[in-house]
Amino acid sequence: MSQSQERHLFIPGPATAEPEVLEALAEPIRPHYGPDFVALYNDCRARFKQVLRTDNDLFLIVGPGTAALDAAFVSALPDGSRALVPANGLFGARVADMLRANRCDVEEMQFDLGQPIDSDQVAERLREGKFDVVAWVHHETSTGVLNPVEPICRVARETGTLTIIDTISSLAGTELAVDDWGIDLCVSVANKGLAAPPGLAAISVSERAWEAIDRNPQTRGWYLDLRTWRRYDGDWADWHPYPTTVPTGILAAVDTSLRMILAEGLDRRIVRTRDAASRVREGLRQLGFGMFVDDDFASPITTAVHPHPDFPVGEMIVALREQHGIYISGGLGDLAGEIFRIGHMGRAIEKEETDLLLETIAGLLARRQAQKESAGVEGASV
Numbered sequence: 098m099s100q101s102q103e104r105h106l107f108i109p110g111p112a113t114a115e116p117e118v119l120e121a122l123a124e125p126i127r128p129h130y131g132p133d134f135v136a137l138y139n140d141c142r143a144r145f146k147q148v149l150r151t152d153n154d155l156f157l158i159v160g161p162g163t164a165a166l167d168a169a170f171v172s173a174l175p176d177g178s179r180a181l182v183p184a185n186g187l188f189g190a191r192v193a194d195m196l197r198a199n200r201c202d203v204e205e206m207q208f209d210l211g212q213p214i215d216s217d218q219v220a221e222r223l224r225e226g227k228f229d230v231v232a233w234v235h236h237e238t239s240t241g242v243l244n245p246v247e248p249i250c251r252v253a254r255e256t257g258t259l260t261i262i263d264t265i266s267s268l269a270g271t272e273l274a275v276d277d278w279g280i281d282l283c284v285s286v287a288n289k290g291l292a293a294p295p296g297l298a299a300i301s302v303s304e305r306a307w308e309a310i311d312r313n314p315q316t317r318g319w320y321l322d323l324r325t326w327r328r329y330d331g332d333w334a335d336w337h338p339y340p341t342t343v344p345t346g347i348l349a350a351v352d353t354s355l356r357m358i359l360a361e362g363l364d365r366r367i368v369r370t371r372d373a374a375s376r377v378r379e380g381l382r383q384l385g386f387g388m389f390v391d392d393d394f395a396s397p398i399t400t401a402v403h404p405h406p407d408f409p410v411g412e413m414i415v416a417l418r419e420q421h422g423i424y425i426s427g428g429l430g431d432l433a434g435e436i437f438r439i440g441h442m443g444r445a446i447e448k449e450e451t452d453l454l455l456e457t458i459a460g461l462l463a464r465r466q467a468q469k470e471s472a473g474v475e476g477a478s479v
C-alpha cells in the first residue's frame with residue numbers, strides 16, 4: 098500500500114480527495130486556451146456558482162484562498178480605505194493584517210475566542226463609523242466557530258459599506274448563500290469543503306463590488322486585479338478567458354469534485370457534515386474529552402477539543418500520525434498546546450472514517466492509562 102493510501106486527513110483542510118478527483122488531477126497537460134479549455138473553465142465556474150448560490154461574476158484564481166482575498170483588497174480598496182474587521186481568532190486577525198498590508202486604515206473589533214462575532218455590536222459600529230468596507234471570516238477555523246454573515250451584510254448595505262467575506266473553510270460544509278445574504282466579494286477555495294487538491298481559489302463579485310472597483314483610481318499589481326480578469330473574460334471570452342497559464346489538471350480535479358458534490362446534493366452533504374461533527378463530539382466526550390466551543394456555537398466543519406488530562410496534545414497528535422497515519426491539527430497562536438482540532442471535510446465525514454478516528458484515540462488513551470497505572474503500582478511497591 099502506498100503512503101498516500103494510508104493517510105487519513107482529519108485536519109481542517111486540505112482534505113482527502115476521492116479517487117476520481119485524483120484521477121482527473123493526473124490528466125495529460127492541455128493548453129490553457131481554446132474550446133476545450135474554455136468549456137472546462139466555464140463549466141467549473143458554473144458549478145462553483147451553484148455551490149456558492151450566486152449569479153454574480155465569479156473567477157477561479159490559481160493560488161491559495163489568500164490570493165483571492167488579496168484580489169478583493171487590491172481591486173476594491175484604494176490606499177487609506179477605512180476597514181472594520183470583527184474578529185474572533187487567528188484567521189480573522191489575518192484579514193486585518195492583510196488589509197493593513199494593503200495600506201487600509203483598519204479598526205479591529207475583538208470578540209472572545211470560542212464565541213461568535215456579535216452582529217448587533219458590529220451593526221452599531223457600522224452605523225456610527227464611516228467605513229468603506231467590513232471584512233470578516235464566516236467560519237473561524239482556528240477555533241471551530243461559525244460567525245453571522247447575513248445580518249451584517251444587511252446593515253452594510255444600509256450604510257453603503259462594501260462586504261468582503263472569507264468563506265474559505267465554510268463552503269460546502271454549512272449553509273452559505275451569497276446572493277440571498279448580499280455578499281459583495283465572497284472568497285473561497287477548492288481544497289477544504291470541496292475536498293479537491295490545493296491550488297485554486299474562487300471569488301464572486303457583486304454589482305456593488307464592481308462599482309467600488311471601477312471607482313478605485315489605483316492599481317496595486319496586475320495578476321490579482323479583478324479588472325484584469327474581467328477584461329480577459331470579456332475580450333477573449335471565446336478562446337482565452339483566463340489571463341495566464343493554468344495548471345489545468347487542478348481545474349479538472351475541482352470540476353470533478355464539484356460534480357460529485359452536486360450529484361450527491363449540497364444539502365445532503367451539509368447534513369452529513371453536521372452528523373460527522375456530532376459523532377466526533379459525542380465520541381470524544383464519552384472518552385472524557387472536553388469541547389472548546391459550546392454546542393450552541395460549535396461549527397459542523399471543525400471541532401476544537403481540550404486535551405485529555407492523561408494525554409498531552411502534542412503526544413497524541415504524534416502518536417496518531419506516526420502509528421496510524423491519522424492527521425489531526427493542534428491549536429494555533431495562543432491556543433498551541435491548549436486544544437487540538439478535527440476537520441470534518443472530504444472523506445473525513447464518512448462514518449467509517451469517524452469510527453476509525455474514535456476507535457484509534459480510544460485505543461491510544463487506554464494504553465496510556467494502563468501504562469500510567471502500572472507505573473503507579475510499581476512506584477507504590479518501591
Ligand SMILES: *Cc1c(COP(=O)(O)O)cnc(C)c1O
Nearest residue numbers: 161162163188236238265266286
Ligand atoms: C485555511 C484558511 C485560510 C487560508 O487559506 P489558504 O488557502 O491557505 O490561503 C484562510 N481563512 C480561513 C478561514 C481558513 O480556514
